Amino acid sequence: MTTTSTAAPPATATSTLDLAEVSRWYGNVVAVNNVSMSLGPGVTGLLGPNGAGKTTLLHMMAGFLTPSRGAVTLDGRPTWRNPEVYRRLGLVSEREAVHSFLTAYEFVLATAKLHKLPDPQAAARRAIDMVEMADAQDRRIGTYSKGMRQRTRVAAALVHDPQVLLLDEPFNGMDPRQRLHMMELLHSLGDAGRTILFSSHILEEVEQVSGTVQVMVAGRLAASGDFRTIRRLMTNRPHVFAIRSTDDRALAVALMAETSVSGVELGRDGLTVRAGDYGAFTRMLPKVALARGVRVQQLVPEDESLESVFSYLVEA
Amino acid sequence: MSTVSWITVRGLFGRRRFLLLLPLPILLVGLAVLSRGLGVEPTDWGPPVLVGLGLAVVLPVVALIVGTGVLGAEIDDGTVVHVLTTPLPRWQIVLPKLAVAAGVTAVTVAVPLFAAGLLADSVRLGVALAVAASVGALAYSALFVAASLLTRRPVLLGLVYVLIWEGLLSNVITGTRVLSIQHYVIALADRLAPTNLLATTVSVPVAAVMTALIIVAATFLSIDRLRSFSMAGETS
Numbered sequence: 001m002t003t004t005s006t007a008a009p010p011a012t013a014t015s016t017l018d019l020a021e022v023s024r025w026y027g028n029v030v031a032v033n034n035v036s037m038s039l040g041p042g043v044t045g046l047l048g049p050n051g052a053g054k055t056t057l058l059h060m061m062a063g064f065l066t067p068s069r070g071a072v073t074l075d076g077r078p079t080w081r082n083p084e085v086y087r088r089l090g091l092v093s094e095r096e097a098v099h100s101f102l103t104a105y106e107f108v109l110a111t112a113k114l115h116k117l118p119d120p121q122a123a124a125r126r127a128i129d130m131v132e133m134a135d136a137q138d139r140r141i142g143t144y145s146k147g148m149r150q151r152t153r154v155a156a157a158l159v160h161d162p163q164v165l166l167l168d169e170p171f172n173g174m175d176p177r178q179r180l181h182m183m184e185l186l187h188s189l190g191d192a193g194r195t196i197l198f199s200s201h202i203l204e205e206v207e208q209v210s211g212t213v214q215v216m217v218a219g220r221l222a223a224s225g226d227f228r229t230i231r232r233l234m235t236n237r238p239h240v241f242a243i244r245s246t247d248d249r250a251l252a253v254a255l256m257a258e259t260s261v262s263g264v265e266l267g268r269d270g271l272t273v274r275a276g277d278y279g280a281f282t283r284m285l286p287k288v289a290l291a292r293g294v295r296v297q298q299l300v301p302e303d304e305s306l307e308s309v310f311s312y313l314v315e316a
Numbered sequence: 317m318s319t320v321s322w323i324t325v326r327g328l329f330g331r332r333r334f335l336l337l338l339p340l341p342i343l344l345v346g347l348a349v350l351s352r353g354l355g356v357e358p359t360d361w362g363p364p365v366l367v368g369l370g371l372a373v374v375l376p377v378v379a380l381i382v383g384t385g386v387l388g389a390e391i392d393d394g395t396v397v398h399v400l401t402t403p404l405p406r407w408q409i410v411l412p413k414l415a416v417a418a419g420v421t422a423v424t425v426a427v428p429l430f431a432a433g434l435l436a437d438s439v440r441l442g443v444a445l446a447v448a449a450s451v452g453a454l455a456y457s458a459l460f461v462a463a464s465l466l467t468r469r470p471v472l473l474g475l476v477y478v479l480i481w482e483g484l485l486s487n488v489i490t491g492t493r494v495l496s497i498q499h500y501v502i503a504l505a506d507r508l509a510p511t512n513l514l515a516t517t518v519s520v521p522v523a524a525v526m527t528a529l530i531i532v533a534a535t536f537l538s539i540d541r542l543r544s545f546s547m548a549g550e551t552s
Contacts, residue, residue, distance in 0.1 A: 062401070064547040081543050086403045093547065097394030099323065101330035107398075113319040114402040156398060 014041045014193050015075050015088050015163035017061055022070035024056050031056040033219040034070070039164075039197055043190035045206035045227070046199040048216035054199040055094060057216065058168050061197070062091040074164065087115075090157035094168035094199075096149055100142030104133050104152045107141060108159050115160040127155040132181060146173030154182070158189075165189060167198040171205050183209045238262060239278045243285075244270035244298040251294045258284055270298070320399060320412040324386050328420065331389065336381050337420075340374040341428040348432035362436040362513035366445065370429050371501050375449050376456055376478040379421045383460025384470040386413040387538075391464060397547065406542040414454075414461050414535060421453035437511055444509035452501035455527050458534035459497070465541035493518050500527045 017039040024032040032053040048054050059065040060072050063079035063086075071078065074085045099107055108127050112120035128137050131151040136144065141152060150173055157165060167186075171179050186209050190196045200206050206213055206227065213230055215223040223230050245251045248271050252264045255273055260281045263274040275281035278301075289296050317325070328334060347369065351361035387410075390396035399409055426446035433442030459477070463470040485492045486499060493499040493516065500523035502516040 059547045064397070064400075064545065066544070066546070083400075083403045083405060083543075086401050089401075091397070091401045093394070093397055095394040095397075095547075097397065099327060099395050099398070101326055102323075110319050110323055111398060111402065114399060114404055116403075153398075157401070 013163060015195055016040050017164055017195060017197070018071075018073045018076075019057075019061070020071045020073075022057070022060060022067045022072055024053075024060060024065060024068050030219050032060070032067075035216075035219075035221045036070075037214055037221065037224065039195050041190070041193045041195050042212060043186050043196040043198070043210040045210035045213045046197055046216065047201070047203065047206045047213050048199075048222075049201055051218075052201075052216040053219040054201075054216055055168055058091075058093075058166055058197070058199055062089065062093075062166050064091075086162075087160065088162055089164045089166070090160070090162035092150075092153050092157045092165070092167040092170055094172070096146065096153075096173070098141045098149050098153060101140065103138050103140055104128060104144075104148075104155065105137040107152060108137075108155045111156040112159045117160060123159050123161075124155075127159040130158060130185060131155045147175055147178045150174060151178065151182070154185075162194070164195040165197075167196070169200060170198050171200065171202070179205075186210075238274050238276055239281065240302040241273045241275065241281070242270060242298070242300045242302050243273055243296060245289065246295040246297065247292070250292050251289060251296075254288045254292050254294075255285075258288065260284055272302070318408075318412045320404070320409055321416050323399065324413050324416045325420075327390065327395075328382065328385050328416065331385065333381060333385060333389075337378055337424050340377060341424055344370050344374050344428045345431050348435045352435045358436045358513065363515075366429070366432055366436060366513060367502060370425075370432055370445070371449065371452070371505075372483060372498055374428070375421075375425045375452055375501065376474075376482065376498065378424050379417070379453055379456030380460055380471060380474040380478065382421045382424075383417045383457040384464050384474060386417045386464075387461050388464030388470045391545075396545070400542075400545055407539045410461065410535065410538045410542055414457055414538070417457035417461060418450075418454040421457055422450040425449045425453060433509075436513060438509070441505075441509040441511055441513070444505045444507075447508060448501045448505035451504060451527060452497055455497045455500065455530045455534075458531045458538070462534040462538045462541070465538055465545070490517050494522060494526065497527070497530065499523070 019035055019037050022032060022035045023030065035057060046054050046057065056065065060067050061079060063082060066080045073079065074089060077085065079085050079089070102110065105124060105128060109120055109124040112123040117123045128134055131154050133148065133151050133155060136148060141149060144152065150170065154167070154170065170182060174182060186196050186198065198209065211227055212225065213223070213227045214221060215230065243251065248266060252266050252271055255261045255264050260275050260277050261273060262276055265272040285296065285299065344365065347365050351365065387396065426449050429449050430442040430446040433445040460470060460474050463473045467473050481492065482496045482498045486496045499516045499518040502514050503518045503520050503523035506514040506516065507520045
């Protein structure tokens with residue numbers, strides 16, 4: 001098996017997915033708040049912590065939810081109550097639901113027939129090859145691993161060669177090799193002129209796949225643009241560490257003399273230290289402690305949760 | 317067979333709930349054979365077995381299992397999305413599913429009802445029951461497919477209709493029979509094979525018009541609801 005199967009044929013046309021001031025609420029809960037974006041050819045990552053509204057946004061893009069306010073259009077036509085959009089749009093939803101009683105080939109072939117493709121057998125074989133599922137295509141989907149089921153769903157979403165592909169957390173359940181292959185496939189599709197949007201709550205996934213990123217936090221579009229710029233903002237943000245040592249006061253004095261430290265707070269349970277550079281601080285700390293004869297008993301980064309990173313982005 | 321029908325049939329017979337279809341028809345035929353074998357008068361066992369069990373329980377319950385299985389089960393497990401992310405007009409999804417539901421229900425119910433009608437009276441009664449039950453299968457299926465799109469608990473809604481509305485109210489308040497598929501089926505069967513084993517206060521024209529109305533209205537409702545199918549939003 002080779003990775004050459006991931007090469008996607010060039011898109012015959014390009015499509016643009018537009019969201020204009022889109023909001024969606026459920027009762028008093030606002031899931032998506034006034035989001036506007038325009039997605040063109042290439043790979044875009046939709047990044048955000050759990051509960052940020054990514055899935056709601058994807059469902060609206062895919063025509064499976066009506067916006068409470070605003071409009072979602074594909075090439076100028078609404079996606080809601082418009083099955084015609086599925087000629088140009090493919091969706092891989094987060095929910096891992098497949099017809100387990102079918103084989104992958106039967107499933108993808110059935111999808112090709114539902115799309116009324118002129119040569120459904122050839123289209124099904126091509127899509128299965130693209131996700132490297134040819135070897136297992138005649139086994140029932142119910143016997144597949146999570147990653148294989150995911151790839152089968154991607155094959156079904158690609159069978160009609162859509163110009164726009166939406167994927168909700170596509171790397172869930174995939175092993176590193178499958179993940180790498182899927183990343184290559186998305187790259188290849190994006191390079192071939194297709195509009196690819198995938199959601200993820202894992203920064204590294206988005207970093208590896210897409211150059212453009214849309215960051216959602218609490219239903220709002222918090223950042224949008226080139227990933228490297230956003231990543232730089234994340235890297236340069238102050239980091240907070242909780243430290244406990246054999247002599248907190250002595251360590252606090254020593255740390256305050258270091259340029260990478262921007263603040264130290266001495267508390268009953270130890271020190272809270274703010275550092276501008278994560279790497280420089282963690283390299284410097286053992287040296288300083290050793291020089292002062294202080295033993296560090298505990299070092300815990302306090303704000304490493306994804307939520308804190310995203311919150312920082314919102315403030316930046 | 318269309319692709320939608322093929323997937324629906326595979327899904328229906330690939331799920332364990334399909335086995336639920338078997339006991340009731342077997343019970344119906346078994347009771348008819350037993351009554352006939354023991355020499356019980358058809359006027360004594362006919363109404364409770366043909367109507368009380370066959371038309372009031374077997375037909376609607378089988379229709380409920382199948383009708384909510386063809387679409388409701390796919391909505392429940394999320395597989396319906398694969399069919400919906402295609403450019404098929406939604407009527408091309410609803411109609412094949414309805415045809416499968418009505419067909420499977422009709423075959424499952426008409427055969428034992430034919431046998432029971434034959435044992436109770438004549439071939440004519442057997443045929444009349446089978447034909448009327450098939451019409452009823454279509455009406456119930458249309459109703460239960462629509463229920464699958466109206467509520468997340470279509471089986472519960474269907475049971476309320478079958479047990480409370482048809483089973484309880486229509487026996488106590490005769491006026492409610494005008495909205496009872498069970499009584500339409502009885503009226504149609506009695507028209508095809510007049511017998512004192514079947515009795516209802518609903519007239520044949522009312523039964524025919526209301527059956528057609530329910531089939532058409534429920535089907536249109538299903539198609540419209542499927543056009544507006546929404547996925548549960550907030551998972552992440």
